[in-house]
Amino acid sequence: MSEETTTAATSTPDTKAKNGPVMLIKDLSKAFGELKVLSGFSAELMQGENLVVLGKSGSGKSVLIKCIVGLLSYDSGSITVMGDEVSALNRKELNVMRQKVGFLFQSGALYDSMTVRENLMFPLTRIRKDLCADEMEAKIKEVLENVGLADAIDKMPSELSGGMRKRISLARTIVVDPDIMLYDEPTTGLDPVTSDEISSLILDVQKKYRTSSIIITHDIKCARKVADRILMINDGKVHLMGTPKEFEESDDELVASFFN
Amino acid sequence: MSTTTIKAKFEDRITGLGEAVLSIGPGFKGFVTDFADAFLFLVLIGRETFSRHFEFREFLNQCFQIGYRSLPLVSITGAIMGLVLTIQSRPVLVDFGAETMLPGMVAVSLIREMGPVITALICAGKIGSGMGAELGSMRVTEQIDAMEVSSTNPVRFLVVTRVLAAILMIPLLTVYADALGIVGSWAGANIKGEVGFTLFMAQAFKPVDFMDLMPAILKTFFFGAVIGIVGCYKGYHAGRGTESVGKAANSAVVLASLLVIIIDMIAVQITDMLSS
Numbered sequence: 001m002s003e004e005t006t007t008a009a010t011s012t013p014d015t016k017a018k019n020g021p022v023m024l025i026k027d028l029s030k031a032f033g034e035l036k037v038l039s040g041f042s043a044e045l046m047q048g049e050n051l052v053v054l055g056k057s058g059s060g061k062s063v064l065i066k067c068i069v070g071l072l073s074y075d076s077g078s079i080t081v082m083g084d085e086v087s088a089l090n091r092k093e094l095n096v097m098r099q100k101v102g103f104l105f106q107s108g109a110l111y112d113s114m115t116v117r118e119n120l121m122f123p124l125t126r127i128r129k130d131l132c133a134d135e136m137e138a139k140i141k142e143v144l145e146n147v148g149l150a151d152a153i154d155k156m157p158s159e160l161s162g163g164m165r166k167r168i169s170l171a172r173t174i175v176v177d178p179d180i181m182l183y184d185e186p187t188t189g190l191d192p193v194t195s196d197e198i199s200s201l202i203l204d205v206q207k208k209y210r211t212s213s214i215i216i217t218h219d220i221k222c223a224r225k226v227a228d229r230i231l232m233i234n235d236g237k238v239h240l241m242g243t244p245k246e247f248e249e250s251d252d253e254l255v256a257s258f259f260n
Numbered sequence: 261m262s263t264t265t266i267k268a269k270f271e272d273r274i275t276g277l278g279e280a281v282l283s284i285g286p287g288f289k290g291f292v293t294d295f296a297d298a299f300l301f302l303v304l305i306g307r308e309t310f311s312r313h314f315e316f317r318e319f320l321n322q323c324f325q326i327g328y329r330s331l332p333l334v335s336i337t338g339a340i341m342g343l344v345l346t347i348q349s350r351p352v353l354v355d356f357g358a359e360t361m362l363p364g365m366v367a368v369s370l371i372r373e374m375g376p377v378i379t380a381l382i383c384a385g386k387i388g389s390g391m392g393a394e395l396g397s398m399r400v401t402e403q404i405d406a407m408e409v410s411s412t413n414p415v416r417f418l419v420v421t422r423v424l425a426a427i428l429m430i431p432l433l434t435v436y437a438d439a440l441g442i443v444g445s446w447a448g449a450n451i452k453g454e455v456g457f458t459l460f461m462a463q464a465f466k467p468v469d470f471m472d473l474m475p476a477i478l479k480t481f482f483f484g485a486v487i488g489i490v491g492c493y494k495g496y497h498a499g500r501g502t503e504s505v506g507k508a509a510n511s512a513v514v515l516a517s518l519l520v521i522i523i524d525m526i527a528v529q530i531t532d533m534l535s536s
């Protein structure tokens with residue numbers, strides 16, 4: 001397992017070079033009892049692209065990305081992440097896959113009982129086993145600097161404001177340099193200035209590590225800035241998929257209500 | 261009261277009864293799925309306990325949280341237990357002219373029964389509810405999911421460490437409570453008439469033998485296991501809303517206390533059979 005960990009972490013150039021899809025979702029269906037959240041959802045994520053996912057509240061955006069990392073099981077259809085079918089992975093293989101995928105929770109999900117430093121250390125020591133203690137420390141400083149919270153390093157999550165928690169959990173997600181990033185509403189609850197900085201950060205991450213990302217957001221400004229492609233989800237299906245330009249010019253009612 | 265209201269009340273009763281009978285069906289189904297869940301959880305704990313990767317730091321942290329943080333509470337209960345037991349049983353023993361048996365009697369009842377059970381119940385309240393609430397809120401705020409996506413097994417990191425820490429710390433806390441109880445008893449004996457500390461201790465430990473000590477200590481390991489497992493189970497399986505955190509903490513205390521009493525009863529039966 002450790003061998004695969006290092007390949008995942010250093011992400012050898014040849015796996016990153018090809019421009020094929022890193023993730024394929026086909027006919028995905030997921031229901032909670034009577035409630036059908038996703039039904040027949042299909043999409044793909046290309047190497048190095050930022051795919052923005054839009055959709056009404058409760059349309060199943062968070063459920064979608066939880067299915068991708070195996071936090072929720074799906075009823076039918078398939079999700080392949082870097083060639084592996086998620087539902088077919090055993091626990092060990094799932095862990096290997098999760099080391100390559102960063103997940104920003106909508107709620108932040110910071111560990112309450114740990115300081116900011118320990119929160120960031122947690123994934124680092126478990127995923128980036130190739131780094132020594134000093135390198136980890138440097139890495140933590142660097143990402144905290146990137147989210148503009150370098151001086152919060154020894155604080156407890158309870159001492160932080162909502163927006164600060166959001167940024168710390170973003171830092172916790174990018175600190176391990178994942179190949180695929182799943183952002184669940186990275187800018188919600190932030191002021192316009194910080195929102196803009198986070199959007200820039202998402203672009204930086206994409207450029208620097210050629211990360212492929214799914215960005216769930218309601219923040220159209222952020223979507224305009226970071227999106228290579230946009231996907232609108234409605235009734236459990238893809239309502240519309242296209243470039244930002246196509247979305248701006250679309251006369252679809254639902255799309256128009258988001259973009260104005 | 262008019263007949264109509266009586267009739268309405270009667271009908272209320274009948275429908276209430278009917279509903280109660282009907283609810284046994286799903287209730288039973290719920291019980292079976294709960295039981296299956298609990299069994300699965302035990303299997304998981306068992307498997308992760310013997311896996312190669314042990315979260316040693318978190319284990320030490322939990323030992324500190326469970327053991328050290330419970331010291332004040334256990335100290336006070338232990339000492340008061342001994343004191344009260346002494347004051348209460350003194351008059352009876354004086355009536356029989358058996359006052360010299362007082363220290364021994366108190367020591368035996370503390371070590372055999374009062375110490376282990378009261379300590380376990382106190383800890384079920386403090387530790388069980390703490391674990392239920394902590395893991396419950398971690399579940400609700402998706403912290404457990406966050407561990408999982410950091411490719412960390414949350415059962416290994418959170419549950420195994422807590423259960424093992426409880427199994428280790430509850431016996432230690434019990435021995436400590438027993439000791440303080442005997443000191444408390446000495447203080448109680450000193451309220452009326454003066455007894456030297458060494459003499460009291462000698463009298464206290466004279467009737468205590470191996471068969472008092474061993475089963476009493478042994479059963480505290482089970483108390484620890486039950487408190488840890490129930491607390492973690494309830495928290496780990498908390499629902500999605502914030503109100504489920506309170507529920508998890510509450511039901512952890514209730515179930516853990518109940519199981520402590522039941523295990524104690526079984527343990528007493530077994531020791532009784534073995535010693536006769």
Ligand SMILES: Nc1ncnc2c1ncn2[C@@H]1O[C@H](COP(=O)(O)OP(=O)(O)OP(=O)(O)O)[C@@H](O)[C@H]1O
Nearest residue numbers: 032035037055056057058059060061062063064106
């Ligand atoms: N674990 C679960 N159990 C039961 N129902 C769930 C669960 N998770 C989500 N749901 C339901 O699935 C639906 C979609 O939820 P989801 O969180 O994906 O919405 P969303 O698109 O992310 O909305 P928002 O923009 O408000 O975050 C909701 O109706 C929700 O109640």
Ligand SMILES: [Mg+2]
Nearest residue numbers: 061062106184
């Ligand atoms: Mg959501």
